[in-house]
Amino acid sequence: MLKEERHQVILNEVRIHNKVLLTDIAELVKVSPDTVRRDIKELHDANKLKRVHGGAISLGFNHYNYANREIYSLEKKSRIAEKAVSLLKDGQVVLLSGGTTNLEIARLIPPYLKITCFTPSLPIAVQLLPKPNIEIIFIGGKINKDSQITIGGGPIGVLSELKADICFLGVNSIHPSDGVTEFDWEIVQVKKAMINASKKVIVPSIFEKINSVQRYKICDVGSIDLLITELDKNDPLLKPYRKNLALL
Amino acid sequence: MLKEERHQVILNEVRIHNKVLLTDIAELVKVSPDTVRRDIKELHDANKLKRVHGGAISLGFNHYNYANREIYSLEKKSRIAEKAVSLLKDGQVVLLSGGTTNLEIARLIPPYLKITCFTPSLPIAVQLLPKPNIEIIFIGGKINKDSQITIGGGPIGVLSELKADICFLGVNSIHPSDGVTEFDWEIVQVKKAMINASKKVIVPSIFEKINSVQRYKICDVGSIDLLITELDKNDPLLKPYRKNLALL
DNA sequence: GAAAATCTTGCAATGTTTTGCAATATTTTT
C-alpha cells in the first residue's frame, strides 16, 4: 500500500469519526505503528489534522460548537450512517431520499467508493458534489421548500424507469403494525415510487424519533428489507419489529 | 508497445483503482520500471495523475475543496445582475442556466417577486431556496461536477417540453461574427436546448471575459435577444455587437 | 534515400526514501 493511500485512509477516518487511534490504523492498513506515527506526523505538519498522544483528531471539530441535545442525536445519526455506509459496494446504484440521516450517510460515503447516486434532495446532491468517484443523478422536478426534495409527477416519472440496487429511505414514522407513515401527501407519493424503484429498501432512522404513526401510509414494514437504528439489533425495544424485519 | 498506449494503460488503471504501482505496470506492459517511471513523470507533468513514491494516484482524490471561483469581479457581476433582475415581472417563467453571473442574479431576485424558475444548476437552486415566493423547478439529470449543472438527455428532454418567458443564458465566449461558443460539448447541447425552450434569450456576462471564441458553437448572436454587460450600452467596445443585438 | 538529429529504452552506479525494530524516554493511567 502506498504511503499516499495510507494518508487518505487516515484523513478519511478522521473525517468520519473526528478522531483516530494510531493502533487502529496500524491494524487496518497492516503496517507498524511507527509508520502510522510518521504518517500522522506528516499530515500534522501539512495541517491536515491535529496530532495527539495516541493518534490524531480532526482540526475544526469542537464539541462546544453544538448544543448538548444536538450532539446527542448527531452521534446517533453518525452511528446509523456508519452502519448504512458499510453496506455500499463499488458499482452499485444507490437511491437516497431526503432527510438529515440520509444527509449524514451522504457525508460519510468514502470518496474512493465508485457508485452512482440518484437523489431528489438538494442538500444531499450538494454534499456529494466534491466526491470525485461518485456519479450524481439529480431527480428533477418541483422543489418542496420544507423538505428540500423534488416532488410531483417529474420525480415519480423518473423513478418509474429506475431499478436501483439499494435505497436508503428516510422516514418520519414507523410502527410494527401500521407500517411507515408520513404527514405530507406529496412526499408519500415520491417515497412510494422510490420503494418501487429499488431492489432493496433500507430505512436508517433514529429509533426514538420514529416510533409513531402519521396521517398517510407509505408501506407496510414488510416492504422494508432492513431497518438500521442507533440501537443494538438485539435491543428489547426493537422486539416488535424483529419478526417482520431484518435489523442492523 | 507505443508510449502513448502505455500512457493510456496507466491512466486507465488509475481511473479504475485510484492508484497504480509502478512495478505492476512494468510487469503488465513488459517494459523496465525505469520506463514506467518516466511515463508517470510525464503524466504527472501533464497533470493527469499524481506521482508518488512507488507509483501514482488519482488526482481529485483529495480535491476536497470546492473550486475556488474567482471573487474579484463580483462588483461587475452585481451591476450586470441588477440590470438583469430589473427585467423580471410577477408571473413569469424564468430559465436560468449555470454560471457565477447567473448565481448573482439568483441572489438578487427580490423575495416578493412571484415567479417560477427552472434551472439545471445546483448552486442556483440552493440560492433560490429561501425565497418564499419563487417556485423552483430543478431540471434533473446527471450532474457535471465542474459546472455543477445537469447535462445529458434528461435535461434536454425536459427543456424540449418547456417554453419559458425569459432565459438568462450564462456564456463563456461571444464574438460578433462567430457567435456564442463553449468548450464543453455536453454543455453546448444543454444550452442549445435552453435557447429553444425560451421566448426571449438574455445573455448577462462580463464583457472583458467573454470576447473570445471557443471550440463549439451554441448559436449566432442573432439568436440572442439582449446582451447585458458591465459596460454602458453606448460604450465603443460594444460597437461590433450593436447592429445585431439589443444591449443593456 | 542517406545522413543527421532526436527520441526512446534499458542498464548500471549512486543516492534517497521508506519501513520495522530495538533501546530509551516520555506521557497517561491506575
Add this chain to the structure above:
DNA sequence: AAAAATATTGCAAAACATTGCAAGATTTTC
C-alpha cells in the same frame, strides 16, 4: 509511584529514485 501505553531516536535492510550512458528506433533535413 508503579505500571502501562505511547513517543523518540538511531539504525539497517529493502525498496525506490536519479543520473549518465549507450544501443536502437524514429523523425527530420538535405
